[in-house]
Amino acid sequence: DQQVKQNSPSLSVQEGRISILNCDYTNSMFDYFLWYKKYPAEGPTFLISISSIKDKNEDGRFTVFLNKSAKHLSLHIVPSQPGDSAVYFCAASGRTGANNLFFGTGTRLTVIP
Amino acid sequence: ETGVTQTPRHLVMGMTNKKSLKCEQHLGHNAMYWYKQSAKKPLELMFVYNFKEQTENNSVPSRFSPECPNSSHLFLHLHTLQPEDSALYLCASSQDSASGGAAQYFGPGTRLTVL
Numbered sequence: 520d521q522q523v524k525q526n527s528p529s530l531s532v533q534e535g536r537i538s539i540l541n542c543d544y545t546n547s548m549f550d551y552f553l554w555y556k557k558y559p560a561e562g563p564t565f566l567i568s569i570s571s572i573k574d575k576n577e578d579g580r581f582t583v584f585l586n587k588s589a590k591h592l593s594l595h596i597v598p599s600q601p602g603d604s605a606v607y608f609c610a611a612s613g614r615t616g617a618n619n620l621f622f623g624t625g626t627r628l629t630v631i632p
Numbered sequence: 633e634t635g636v637t638q639t640p641r642h643l644v645m646g647m648t649n650k651k652s653l654k655c656e657q658h659l660g661h662n663a664m665y666w667y668k669q670s671a672k673k674p675l676e677l678m679f680v681y682n683f684k685e686q687t688e689n690n691s692v693p694s695r696f697s698p699e700c701p702n703s704s705h706l707f708l709h710l711h712t713l714q715p716e717d718s719a720l721y722l723c724a725s726s727q728d729s730a731s732g733g734a735a736q737y738f739g740p741g742t743r744l745t746v747l
Contacts, residue, residue: 521674551733562636562722562738563675570733608675618663618729619688620736622675 522546523611525623538596540626542609549611554594557606599630636739644745653742655706655723663729664706667722682729713746
């Protein structure tokens with residue numbers, strides 16, 4: 520059973536507007552959440568992360584929000600740029616033990632110029 | 633070379649062939665990982681090595697055999713694969729595998745097709 524879910528396979532946004540990518544998880548033992556971006560023919564690139572002791576982490580145009588009670592996190596990109604067009608993966612891992620990442624299936628973001 | 637490199641980038645093999653995938657990381661990390669990405673499925677962790685020792689085998693069939701001669705190199709030896717093993721195989725590395733949440737850095741992947 521999939522423990523990390525990205526229910527929207529694709530999202531289109533106008534350049535300059537906000538992109539909101541969503542992710543849900545089922546395992547309450549997850550302690551760290553990460554977002555990766557993937558361009559075609561490249562491996563996933565680490566973007567931003569958040570630990571469960573926080574509810575928000577910001578890095579430039581990228582902000583991740585965590586709602587532990589809802590087991591939901593989201594990635595906000597403001598303002599969106601055409602170069603942000605890629606597949607975005609949400610991932611989660613536990614606190615201790617092996618750093619095993621559980622990935623969602625990804626959301627393809629298209630930013631329209 | 634910087635980051636994580638993988639060779640070959642593309643591989644086509646028959647079910648009776650033996651081939652190997654290679655991964656090298658230039659980040660000074662101590663943990664390395666193999667992932668499989670099949671169409672429409674999330675990345676699946678296959679193996680984890682921490683300081684050259686295998687710490688995780690995620691119920692992977694024995695036709696996939698990993699090897700980690702040192703912290704910078706990781707191999708995946710392939711033998712008598714099935715067509716359903718066709719996928720993108722990704723290598724990753726991180727500082728170590730014992731701390732939850734450590735960012736993993738990925739290579740570009742090897743696109744494997746089994747005929």
